[in-house]
Amino acid sequence: MENQVIELAYALDTFYFLVMGAFVMWMAAGFAMLEAGLVRSKSTVEILTKNIALYSIASVMYMLCGYNIMYSGTESTWMPLAFDMLTSADNSAADVIASGGDTYYSGLSDFFFQVVFVATAMSIVSGAVAERMKLWSFLLFAVVMCGFIYPVQGFWKWGGGFLDAAGFADFAGSGVVHLCGATAALAGVILLGARKGRYTASGKAVAMPGANMPLATLGTFILWLGWFGFNGGSELVVSNVAEANAVAMVFVNTNAAAAGGVIAALLTAKILFGKADLSMTLNGALAGLVAITAEPLAPTPGLATIIGAIGGILVVFSIITFDKLKLDDPVGAMSVHGVVGLWGLIAVVLSNTDASLSSQLFGAVVIFGWTFVTSIIAWSIIKMVIGIRVSEEDEMNGVDIAECGMEAYPEFVRK
Amino acid sequence: MENQVIELAYALDTFYFLVMGAFVMWMAAGFAMLEAGLVRSKSTVEILTKNIALYSIASVMYMLCGYNIMYSGTESTWMPLAFDMLTSADNSAADVIASGGDTYYSGLSDFFFQVVFVATAMSIVSGAVAERMKLWSFLLFAVVMCGFIYPVQGFWKWGGGFLDAAGFADFAGSGVVHLCGATAALAGVILLGARKGRYTASGKAVAMPGANMPLATLGTFILWLGWFGFNGGSELVVSNVAEANAVAMVFVNTNAAAAGGVIAALLTAKILFGKADLSMTLNGALAGLVAITAEPLAPTPGLATIIGAIGGILVVFSIITFDKLKLDDPVGAMSVHGVVGLWGLIAVVLSNTDASLSSQLFGAVVIFGWTFVTSIIAWSIIKMVIGIRVSEEDEMNGVDIAECGMEAYPEFVRK
Amino acid sequence: MENQVIELAYALDTFYFLVMGAFVMWMAAGFAMLEAGLVRSKSTVEILTKNIALYSIASVMYMLCGYNIMYSGTESTWMPLAFDMLTSADNSAADVIASGGDTYYSGLSDFFFQVVFVATAMSIVSGAVAERMKLWSFLLFAVVMCGFIYPVQGFWKWGGGFLDAAGFADFAGSGVVHLCGATAALAGVILLGARKGRYTASGKAVAMPGANMPLATLGTFILWLGWFGFNGGSELVVSNVAEANAVAMVFVNTNAAAAGGVIAALLTAKILFGKADLSMTLNGALAGLVAITAEPLAPTPGLATIIGAIGGILVVFSIITFDKLKLDDPVGAMSVHGVVGLWGLIAVVLSNTDASLSSQLFGAVVIFGWTFVTSIIAWSIIKMVIGIRVSEEDEMNGVDIAECGMEAYPEFVRK
Amino acid sequence: MKLVTAIIKPFKLDDVREALSEIGVSGITATEVKGFGRQKGHTELYRGAEYVVDFLPKIKLEIAIDDSLVETLLDSITKAANTGKIGDGKIFVSDLSQVIRIRTGETGATAL
Amino acid sequence: MKLVTAIIKPFKLDDVREALSEIGVSGITATEVKGFGRQKGHTELYRGAEYVVDFLPKIKLEIAIDDSLVETLLDSITKAANTGKIGDGKIFVSDLSQVIRIRTGETGATAL
Amino acid sequence: MKLVTAIIKPFKLDDVREALSEIGVSGITATEVKGFGRQKGHTELYRGAEYVVDFLPKIKLEIAIDDSLVETLLDSITKAANTGKIGDGKIFVSDLSQVIRIRTGETGATAL
Ligand SMILES: Nc1ncnc2c1ncn2[C@@H]1O[C@H](COP(=O)(O)OP(=O)(O)O)[C@@H](O)[C@H]1O
Ligand SMILES: Nc1ncnc2c1ncn2[C@@H]1O[C@H](COP(=O)(O)OP(=O)(O)O)[C@@H](O)[C@H]1O
Numbered sequence A, B, C: 001m002e003n004q005v006i007e008l009a010y011a012l013d014t015f016y017f018l019v020m021g022a023f024v025m026w027m028a029a030g031f032a033m034l035e036a037g038l039v040r041s042k043s044t045v046e047i048l049t050k051n052i053a054l055y056s057i058a059s060v061m062y063m064l065c066g067y068n069i070m071y072s073g074t075e076s077t078w079m080p081l082a083f084d085m086l087t088s089a090d091n092s093a094a095d096v097i098a099s100g101g102d103t104y105y106s107g108l109s110d111f112f113f114q115v116v117f118v119a120t121a122m123s124i125v126s127g128a129v130a131e132r133m134k135l136w137s138f139l140l141f142a143v144v145m146c147g148f149i150y151p152v153q154g155f156w157k158w159g160g161g162f163l164d165a166a167g168f169a170d171f172a173g174s175g176v177v178h179l180c181g182a183t184a185a186l187a188g189v190i191l192l193g194a195r196k197g198r199y200t201a202s203g204k205a206v207a208m209p210g211a212n213m214p215l216a217t218l219g220t221f222i223l224w225l226g227w228f229g230f231n232g233g234s235e236l237v238v239s240n241v242a243e244a245n246a247v248a249m250v251f252v253n254t255n256a257a258a259a260g261g262v263i264a265a266l267l268t269a270k271i272l273f274g275k276a277d278l279s280m281t282l283n284g285a286l287a288g289l290v291a292i293t294a295e296p297l298a299p300t301p302g303l304a305t306i307i308g309a310i311g312g313i314l315v316v317f318s319i320i321t322f323d324k325l326k327l328d329d330p331v332g333a334m335s336v337h338g339v340v341g342l343w344g345l346i347a348v349v350l351s352n353t354d355a356s357l358s359s360q361l362f363g364a365v366v367i368f369g370w371t372f373v374t375s376i377i378a379w380s381i382i383k384m385v386i387g388i389r390v391s392e393e394d395e396m397n398g399v400d401i402a403e404c405g406m407e408a409y410p411e412f413v414r415k
Numbered sequence D, E, F: 001m002k003l004v005t006a007i008i009k010p011f012k013l014d015d016v017r018e019a020l021s022e023i024g025v026s027g028i029t030a031t032e033v034k035g036f037g038r039q040k041g042h043t044e045l046y047r048g049a050e051y052v053v054d055f056l057p058k059i060k061l062e063i064a065i066d067d068s069l070v071e072t073l074l075d076s077i078t079k080a081a082n083t084g085k086i087g088d089g090k091i092f093v094s095d096l097s098q099v100i101r102i103r104t105g106e107t108g109a110t111a112l
């Protein structure tokens, strides 16, 4: 009887993990739609191809080595050694029962949940370098990012490495996932340069409106839904009253922060530009979500709303600032995931009394430093060997024709 | 041991609630896509903005006061008093165990489930007033609707108020959510008037075809999926055989009613217009879903199909009738949610022997009366203070440029 | 206490079944978007109408007779007799407890899960015959397919019929669902002929690019997500350690196979055509998913990736081959679901030691033979009575105007 | 015969078409065009960056017509398309040396 | 030199282009246009409401050509674009006083 | 007055517009067109099947201008639109017998 209860709890936690993981997988579609909506139509097929391919590469690379790097639990806290995931069996019922419930979910369900996270980090990159980066160079970087760069810093925090030991708090990954992805993107954008015509000779930013705003909105809603899995699943367990309450709290706060981000970004854009800028509002939703990701459990829903709202304000100013710096980011990924990711890490101290500002900043610096340096190296090598930027003519005609030989909307006349 | 089982049941019910709530949240995307598909392209960005903003406003207002109004459980059955949700803690494990399982889910999970419902009600309004209502006036109304109008009538039924006491039966909200939303929409449409050019001088309706039918279809499918959460979650508990069977029955009947609505609307449109009108068929699906929402548990799947099918027939005639009355509703929201919502309330008596026609009609009248009067007042005040309708020129050029300074499909040439 | 645990397990399994079923229902949206993206814009409304209508017909027909044919469990293993699903009650708590947990989910949840499967099979057909088949003829075929052709062969395997007895292994339906759907499509395509202008007089295939690649990509992601329900739910039970592990394994393998399919198809297309063909890549994802569907539990994730990758390679060559045979399939459904479905059945023997190549081929031949013969008969009768192909003029102007009197994108200028 | 080409504001299309019907014009060919003129475009903001819209949407109408009717036609268009605001558009008139109706092969004025 | 402007039914584009290739026409400029003429539009229903489609899709072809080839060209178009049904379209011919090839600066007939 | 019609490569539009502004041209009407000429289209592959793109995207500019300015205008367009590669396009010049400004009713050169 008691054993049955333990098994049942294990089953519930595993099922919860899988459902939450499926929600996170759905975020891949969200990024694909968001980015497809925010680029120009001549770069749409290529960004779709990048998105579905990067998700696939993430799945394979994380299986081949990423997961083992990140969760090997070895002696060294700096660099993991084991590469055994594919052979090791899942928990047996006997082991689970013997653990008295301490082993509470399937190892494979954990793998599933983790694999969709690395895909999220990589999805962040694709948007920032859109419309001008070579497809195959990007996919090559995805191999390195998903197989090495991301898992190593992931290990430092979630694998029980030195960041975790240093008291760095990052519940679902404002830092480990979002800041990391944004940093890799930043490195790419610096080496890549802006889209042709994006800034005038005198330095003014020239708008390049996204071709399909309904798609971008759909992508945002998908991400919002997926984020319930992203944050909600990161509680890792649901099978008792306290944990169930915690998961519920995470759901409520995740929703509240996104709502706060929407409202704040909408108002900020209205005040700054005099118009209700939908693309900023969408970024505001995502900013709210990123902001709460580092600590969606401890704040009250009211505080969560405020944390999200600050994210929503920040993202608008950040996007303008990156433009001033001529760092061209078609979808605002560096602002949403990087700048607001940092804000999320800092905001942890508002509600989580175990976290300190210094350890949060330390974590942010480590993640940024590691990811930036390794990414710059990786991008540079790729650049030297096969180049990272398409030719000017290909860019002008659109990467879709050049790289994919296909148009996104072949029948529609375009301006 | 026994305690563990109670905790586990609590966890399962809470998790079920959260997953169902996430499905309902997804309906926000469904409304956004449906409406974005059914308006003209020049009003698309604005309707998207309204949809994501109204969802956010609903989330915040319901947290600030709506939930407390609706579920305060105070002495008065007419108007609630307490405003304590943000401070009150969730159920402790001790309390849950002490209750012997009578407290069976997290209070926060309930909040989450409820918050997405109010957003649904508000989403209904946005479609009906699309293409001509000012963005900010609409959002102001959303504040009133989500913070006050909806919760009060919600309290009368689901909060244990006088409608509940009067034997009014409304399982998941054909009345409380759908009729309420449609009534608020009707009040708005009356004050707002039809889109310019929608009716000729001689009173004929002029078609204004939706710009993107795949989006509208996607929205319908999203809503269909979300409705499993909407109705399925409204059983509130799943953790024993009887309840699990009940939830399964609700899923089956919800699906059956939607299917019935599709087939009936498709055939009705074919007979009336000689063509397979997709937009009517989509409305038929939604009509089937709305029709079954008041009682998705008691009917057999066969009866559910018929209830949905009648909804599907009704919706076609209703849309034509509203056009005769020159009540312009670009997406058919008043027909789908209002007329068919009423049908849903009546259809309860076909299978639920506890319900009487008189109490159902009483409930419908109360919800309609309350919502209509308060909405007319709210819309009127907004109209007097800042106006509710965009200028003729803005309407002609499209509200997208005027209100959001953005086009939905900036690159595509339009007719 | 013990009873409560049994009830709880029943509730968890039922809930799991319902959630997985909802994911599968979502695949209907996936097919609709995929097909709407891959046809020309002038045939988009009609394919959307077909998709939502076929899902509804599947729901109704399976309720009326399909489920009973498939799962009647009668004496005869060739043809079922009972037609009692609508009247029979669900499992009572007493029965469940008496069974000691052997009755572990709601009968209605099973019905729900099954009903979405038949819709999937039918969805496969719509894509292959798109752009030229009459709407109402197609829907008539849907009645026959969902009410008779599919359930009979489903009964042979999953209802405990002779294919099951013969050792034919098909976990989630590479054969029963995908090969069956593709075979019905093949029969239709043969009788229907290619789209006008699809092949030149000299036999060369002329490309007819899909009108909306983001939609096609969205559809693929939806299907990918839905497939976690399709395969994950086919384990049928999750409520103990071994089963929870199994479901987790199925999720991981399903994801791995799809990823393998994407990468393989992308590379294959690149090598063959010199471009990163997105439409082939999307077909690659689906091919990976179909390939693993017959056995998503037994392989290691590495093997699953390879099985999916082989599917991804196969699908590219298959599409080219069907074109050589002038069998026109606008979305590649016969390749994805038919050819790769067969590969999936064969691939079972790579990891499932209970399966033999001969029994797998036997099953494939039986499913193909039954479905092809009955489908040819059904299509032929429909062809004789009301015709299956629209007039040349209607095809040229697009079936949307002819059949639905509506354009998918009425405002956008087309080339 | 003359070819009269009018550039008008898009929302005036219906008015102009009706005015032309009234004076018996039986054929019009319309094209979506973009016009650059005295009516200056505007600078939009998108995500805080500028977005200059130089070319404004216009409709070009082409009407082949018998010489005798040209004046009436010009009058009619000028009136129907006029809003008095900048950007109302232009009318150009040029000569046609021949007109053929494809369906019948008729030529000249009877082909109109 | 002449400018020959033909309004044809969209699905006739390929036929006409082939016919023109045969007689050696080496340049064509095509535009999507909407035509209003004797071929009446139709009234569609959308959600039970009327929807008048006045302007039908047509293709406008413009071909600059040497005077000597005009007759052949007109013949060729008339034949290739003819379906015999109302709405087949029109051909307009007007004079060109100059033609320049941008790439080379050539002018006159050699620029064609 | 003359009507100058230029077919140019789409990405040259901005350059040409700026060049025309410099020489004081105050009005342009632009149309999306598809051109068939010496610059051959290409054969694309889609799902392994061929896909011939015959007609290439071009922009057609129409400028009504006073006779005295035609030469400057032609020069300016020819320079600004030139890439030296095949497909740069053509310029056609024809006579306009009348020009009207709809807003004011002005005619002739003052209407330009
Ligand atoms: N010289 C010209 N050549 C060709 N088109 C012109 C010319 N001048 C004006 N147009 C067209 O007429 C439209 C209106 O002209 P504009 O100068 O803005 O205002 P108005 O007609 O009131 O003088 C322009 O957008 C352009 O399409
Ligand atoms: N007078 C005209 N001026 C300009 N275009 C015309 C004229 N008459 C006809 N057209 C064009 O030719 C097309 C076909 O003309 P229509 O009168 O419908 O049939 P038909 O060519 O058989 O006489 C019209 O849709 C329109 O685009």
Ligand SMILES: Nc1ncnc2c1ncn2[C@@H]1O[C@H](COP(=O)(O)OP(=O)(O)O)[C@@H](O)[C@H]1O
Pocket (backbone or CB within 6 Å): E026, E027, E028, E029, E030, E062, E063, E064, E065, E101, E102, E103, E112, F007, F034, F035, F036, F037, F038, F039, F040, F056, F058, F085, F086, F087, F088, F089, F090
């Ligand atoms: N005779 C012609 N009549 C009309 N348009 C032409 C003619 N010749 C060329 N064009 C237009 O000019 C464009 C460029 O012509 P093309 O022959 O390809 O190159 P080039 O201008 O370098 O000679 C074509 O795409 C077409 O739009």
